[in-house]
Amino acid sequence: MNHITRTRFFYRRLSQIVSFSRRPYSTPSTGLPATTPVTSPALKIKWFYSTDIPVTKPKEFNYKQVQRPERFIPFSRFDSDRIERVYQKWKNDQDGIKPVIPVNEDQLFDCDLSTMTIKPAYWNGPGYEVRRGTWFLDKVPLTMGIADELESAYQELKPYLLTKKMKTDESVKPLMKSIKSELNIYERKFQKPWPFPNPSDFEKKDKVALFKDVQRALLVDEDYSFGRLVFDKISHKLATDTIFGGYTVDRGYDPSKYSNLKEMDGHNKDDTKKPSDDAPSVDSAGTTVMDTLKKELGVDDSNERWQHDIEGDYSRNPHTSANAGDRPVDHLVLCVHGIGQSLSSEFAGVNFAHDCNSFRKIMKSMFVEHPETYASLVHPNAKKGDDIENCKVQVLPIVWRYNIDFSLDYENPELDSDGTLRLPTLSQLNIEGITPLRRLAADVVLDVLLYYEPEFKKKILANVVKSANALYDKYMERHPDFKGKVSLLGHSLGSSITLDILSLQPDAIPANSDFDPKRHLKFEVENFFGCGSPNGVFKFMKRQNVRPRQMYPISKDLSDQEILDLPIQSPKVKNYYNIFYPTDLVAYRVEPLVHRSLAKVRPEVIPYSNEKGINSKLLELSQAPYELVQNEVFKSFLNFTGLKTNFDAYITTSLENDSKNKKPSKRQRATKLDPKASELLHGMNSTGRVDYSLPEGYFDIDMINALGSHTQYLEDPDVVGFVLRQLFYKK
Template sequence: MLHLGIRLCQPLGQARWFASHIVSHQLWFYASDVPKRKPYTPDYKPTRSPQKFLAFSQDDCERLEAFYQSWASSQTKKSRVPVNEDLLFNVDLANMELNAAYWDAPTYEVRRGIWFDSQDRPLSAELTEELEKFRSQLDFDSPEELQNDVCKFTRTYEEGNLVVFVDKKTAYILQDMDGGDLQLNLIRANISSPLLLKGTKIFRSDFQDLHHGSKNKVDHRRNQLGKISELITWEVLDLFGINAPKTKELESQRENDILEREIESDYDNQGPSNSRDINHLVLCVHGIGQTLGKKYEYVNFAHTINQLRTHMKKIYDESPSLQELNHQNGFKDWKNNCNVQVLPITWRHEIGFKTDATAKNPEDPSLPTLSNITVNGVLGLRRLLGDVALDILLYSEPHYKEKIKTQVTRQINETYHRFKERTPGFGGKVHLIGHSLGSLILWDILSEQHKYKLDFDVNNFFCVGSPIGVFKLIQRSKIGSSEPQEMENLRRERPSCDCLYNLFHVCDPIAYRLEPLVDARMAQYEQRYLPHRTGESITSKMLEIGGSLWKEKHEKSKKNMNKRETLDPEIASRLTDLNYTGRLDYSLPPGFLEVDFISAAKAHISYFEDMDIANFLLKEILSNHQRAEEIVVEKLQIETG
């Protein structure tokens, strides 16, 4: 005979009731596999509940709990808590969600870990609140009450709509009670599996019980950073229809895994989250082809810059010479803090024109779509050019050029002021990095400070994989201060910065030199080469071997005819006015076997994943610049045969 006493939970009260009954330390988690919202995708809706949750650091957990207790009891308006490494993210307690503080990124659900399922996943806030309220109403010292009591939730959850408590810390959530008294007896005896009992077994735990295990899971994922450049081969092959269907299916799964690892690694939170001292703020502006990997959406550039930040910290930790630079500058935490913060500026999604072939122009829907005017031949190549080249065409059109410069200026200033607000006392230097078209945008902004005014002075300006050289050549503009003897119709431009750098890979088809635009005689001299930072990994060793082979071939091609000489003082003066070293162009040598189209595409998008680039940027940012008295250059020899 079915004999059930079902107690219906009372309507839920305010959050302050919930908080007042929880006094032990709790874990805080965020979802990593299913976002709640996506920027630039207003119609996005999650198709399932998140299944993967990562724990915040112990420091974040303690601060979140303390703030939550205060917020829940007083219901103050301020509900954002800065969290994660360098406080780059916020937890919104009112909506229980995690989002990036400085750039557009997916928003993820946050859960306060009190009740967990058998896979150590925290239950939702609504379900947890009902469980806690019902638990507070039960007398666990009176077995008779438990034998005749089943709680029915006020709503149906994914796990079920009924709960049976075994003890204070164990319960089963059920979809139904078809098994009657037998099912209840098996549950209370705790001798059968949840699957046979048609229920979900849940546990109540505290901070000490679960934190260690969750941290191990997070640390494991942090070692699996995904690289955008790893996928360029498959992107290009797919555009030309070369991938076999089975291989494409496997690669698609691999891409999804990489994307998830990217999101998890970007929310790096196991180090100290207290705001460290920052003396150098670096703002990075992206360039063309940000829609090339459409499946990565906004994760693309923000994730890449997160990688650059991680590389800089790793390099600093392993470099006594870099640490000494901060020591000389009098920084108290010079042993473990590089004192540099790197943030992305993502402008492309704010510009109306869409490179999606079928997307309508939001500014004038009567215009045809890109697909309407596309010729049918070599569609793969056309799609690639559409992703990479259209942004350059946009910047050549006055309407979009004005819009892009205005938008980038606004975002840079807003990010700068937001950083100052979140980093009280910051009075250090600000540096700019522009990648590809981003460098040209920054160049024009810095050359027109009367119109596109930045709210700070720029120390170092790094152009990376930059087409500035060819643009300025077409515009009949030279670089540097004007000279009296030059032709009247020849323009000279000088960006407002202390030091200008032009970094490029010799295989990058988008990059051009700048020094010959300062003085045409610089075309006869080689650019400088970035020193290679040797690592211990097999990949690093292969790159070192490849670089050595290239260097040997390069030297042989010159037939030992290199001629080192001191640069003419007139040219040197023009160059040192732009960079204290007297050189602007710095190149990475080509890696091992980098000779094909795919390698060229990789070269253009992989700068921020390169440890040599990160090492050079960090060294130049931290160094105290002293103007070079003389500049030694090498003649550029033309290869023959």
């Protein structure tokens, strides 16, 4: 359509809507009825945060935002009101108000008004844009600059004073005002160029705003050929969405328009939806087998994983206190990661903070899904009508790897006699030709080698202790009424780090100057869960036993290294759990190190978390999408790993066989322990056992085995359910 044709079309369309008038204009300030309000309607404000495109990422990602977010969801009513109160105070007194507000359930995130971002409070993660919702375009809150201009024009022109008669009177002058574009507002405010490539017309072009009524306005490009001519000729009876090229914006937040968004004000239609409805995942935020396949294929879905974390894990009951951030908690679980976390900047699937978030979400989902299993443990005295959906457990990550400077390019500071560096970097020792593969292996294997180099081991232990104390302090600062117990969970190498830290703890927490922040924990440790732990083989190689502290106390006169070299390691913890998959090549048993006779006793079997007695990963595979199962690449992979080509039949048989293994065998239940071994085990754990294995046959499907059982612990409902039961186990 050329310019002349477009002009004719526009005038023809315009003539169908309104007739031109030569009568002089009048203003809405004359002839008003006595009942007309003289003050503007209250502005309904709602704060939002984006979840799709981060503003910032941790520094190791070398990230620069080049795309604006499109998905915004509202804060809870409680959080939005708190943010607005702080914003009003901070706007009037920026020097006296700290503009950081803990938000979302359990206050896991911070909303920073100085940067208008929301970021994790307890771990290093991406930051997302925050907006103060006052004016909206297609349900998305406009940025504060253009929204403030619209509100200023609204207050100046007072469209709320228009009467019905005036809206149909062509002699009344339309209410219009020039509005600067987002791009112009940004460059004027920050004195730097617009940061996003290829800005849209809405972002880069100044607008003319026509206020039709008390709630809506029409924005048209100011340089549009007929923009001002249109506004000069049309009357208020023209619907604001009928002009080609215009943008209709709404004033104030209307919750009825946001029922499809994840708002936790009781308006969410999906509040009663159970996690099991979201097949194939047991938890919609947890890692599925399909996610694992994506990870193995190198698909970068870090934004998607972070989106699960930032969108929150609100209670399904909008009337509980969980939405207010003050959920009662009885157990705080701090988790220590193992090898390979330095890969997280290159592989989206390697992210321990996300794993811990999934662990927490799965736990909450299972608690709601199976109240008969867990509610009686957590709420033994609950009465009819009581809120029993709170699992009373908080899970937080300790990510230590980024604070330790050791990589392929690490330079040892030791100097040669001529003053030059004495040792090369590891990358200089690399054999060329398979460098990418060596880099991948080095980032994993070096973590283990690093831990057993004395100086770096000392740094790692000190860093984890410092991080654990910092997390504990921050949690206590936000939840000063917390009187619960603290447990540690270590995965892989993280379990070895945790065991050594616990072995170094004195019988009582030192006070005042005796407290060493690089060695001593500020809290007593109730439970230690080692998942996929190599502790068995590590202690075996050092010819060490692992036994209870109360039977093998530690002398105060020994140095840290002397304690860690003792033939008997006695961690300062009430209950030690060693959890493993039978096929995990990294994991080893611990009980034979407690007493040699326990090598003949099979590990305790962890029961399934679901009512059907089917392990969660097999159940997940049985619900895999048909398109994936029939995919030729997928079939080739199944054949390569030894699976039958008839996948559906194989899954059915596996499920049937697996369900038969729900209970331990009679032989296992009848095993009698050596009296000395039994005494030692009860000293290590009040349950009388330390080694806990996931059910036999859990990884009968070779595909899962090939993808790596070692990485699945924190996202496995069977592991999560076991930890939850043990936290509330009546000792």
